[in-house]
Amino acid sequence: MVYTVKTYNNINKIGLRELGNGFQIDGELKENPDAYIIRSENLHETELPSNLKAIARAGAGTNNIPIDAATAQGVVVFNTPGANANAVKEAVIASTLLSARDYIAANKWTNTLTGDDVPKQVEAGKKQFAGSEILGKTFGVIGLGAIGARIANDAYRLGMKVYGYDPYVSIETAWNISSHVRRVNDIKEIFTNCDYITIHVPLTDETKNTFDRAAFDLMGKDVTIINFARGELVDNAALFDAIETGVVKRYITDFGTEDLLNKDKITVFPHVGGSTAEAELNCAIMAGQTIRRFMETGEIVNSVNFPNVKQALSAPFRITLINKNVPNIVARISTRVSDNGINISNIINRSKGDFAYTLLDLDEADAAKVQALADEFEASDNIVKVRIIKK
Known part of the structure; x- marks a missing residue:
């Protein structure tokens, strides 16, 4: 096929x-x-x-x-x-260093110089770009998935004190996070303690405007915010006020909107964090x-x-069913198979919200009988989609 x-x-x-x-x-x-x-x-x-x-x-x-x-x-x-994940991780680490040393502004300034005495002008003006080092600074990572975990580990290797927040971190990911990363149970600890904060969570109703006025009110002075996840995670109006009051030293984002462009202390990249x-x-x-x-x-x-559903296929035919997550659906499926004189070799059903997914392996070599069964499933109000897969 x-x-x-x-x-x-x-x-x-x-x-x-x-x-x-x-x-x-x-x-x-x-x-x-x-x-x-x-x-x-x-x-x-x-x-x-x-x-x-x-x-x-x-x-x-x-x-x-x-x-x-x-x-x-x-x-x-x-x-x-x-x-x-590695591409975004490197972009965030690079942004952290760019913020600490303000290399982008330094480059722009240097390119404005003219004349035979450029070296002297450089020496006279370079003090304004002295910057700071990230060694010993506190780095907060919101979201410890594939990207956030890598960032947390590498920030620690660069000599930073790292805080990590993620109430939904998977067991598999947790094993890969350095024991030196301090896991916190309240996101407010990130806002209160960190000099640099990066966020790596999906945009949902719950995460929208994670950085709002209440979050900025918890921060100290000169905090760098790095957002390579989604623009809507930050309330821009609250951000502008936080910059004005000195709470935010720099905002670096990969999601540009018109109100962010050409503003002091805001660096906008054209959504290239993962573009390698x-x-x-x-x-x-x-x-x-x-x-x-x-x-x-x-x-x-x-x-x-x-849901993730895996099952080795050893039977002659497999029927896959996307079905509504209603009571006794598995029993109804099994009864329909039995009524057609077919034996079930293996069955697995997993649900997620209002829908479920079923892998139904049939100990039956007659393609016509399998097709007839699939047609019955197609006619059911509780079955959304049916497929037949031949081994």
Whole structure:
């Protein structure tokens, strides 16, 4: 079977090789593709085709994807967490050093000099850019996921005292965080204690305006805020007041809006934190691997709207079901299989919110019987999407 994949934006072609020969890849494909692979394309105004089964975002953020609409339609949305983590980590570390020494302003000033006595002008004016060292300074990391954990570890290696806050840190990530990183249970400890603060959390109703007036009121003087996560995590009006009063020494962000541009003590980059050749390749590889695994086996890994579900396929056929998370659904599925005279080799069901995902492996070699069963599932009000996968 050949699956069709429509790509948006420039997806690294080497990474797309991970899909293999069983996939037709076409950026111009318009006829009901099986999957999308995207980067920054905004899909909120796009009608998702009826045949669409998966969307893979070659990156971590999924704000450009209508998650609720995709879920209701039975479309599994994937991202590639960690694929660009090293790139963002390096951008944040570089921003920390740039802030401490104010290299960007120093460069701009130097480039204004003219005349044969430029060396003398440099010597006379360089004191204004003396800066400070980061050794011994306190660094706060909000969000200890793939990116935040790397930043925390490297900041410690650079001689900083590191505080980390993340109430949802995974066990796997926790094992990779240095024991020298001080984990705090209250984000206020970050605001109160840190000279540098970086944030790496998704944008939600809960995290929007994490840096608000109340947060800035807890800080001391000359704090550097680094935001390579999402612009809306910072209340800009409150930020401007904090800069005016000397609470914030510098704000560095990868998310530009008009009100942030051309302002003293604010450095805006054009959303390039994760834009390295290596990161783009890593994201494309992970996106390709994820789509291939899902389409060929039905297994889900790194989905943002459905649970991870893995089960080795040993039976002749597998039916995958995206179903509403209603009582006794697994029992109803099992009864329907039994009524069709088919044995279940293996079954796994995992739920997330209002929906669930089921892998149903059938000890049945008759393709017609399996198709008839799938047709019955299709007719059920509680089943959103059905697929048949042959071993």
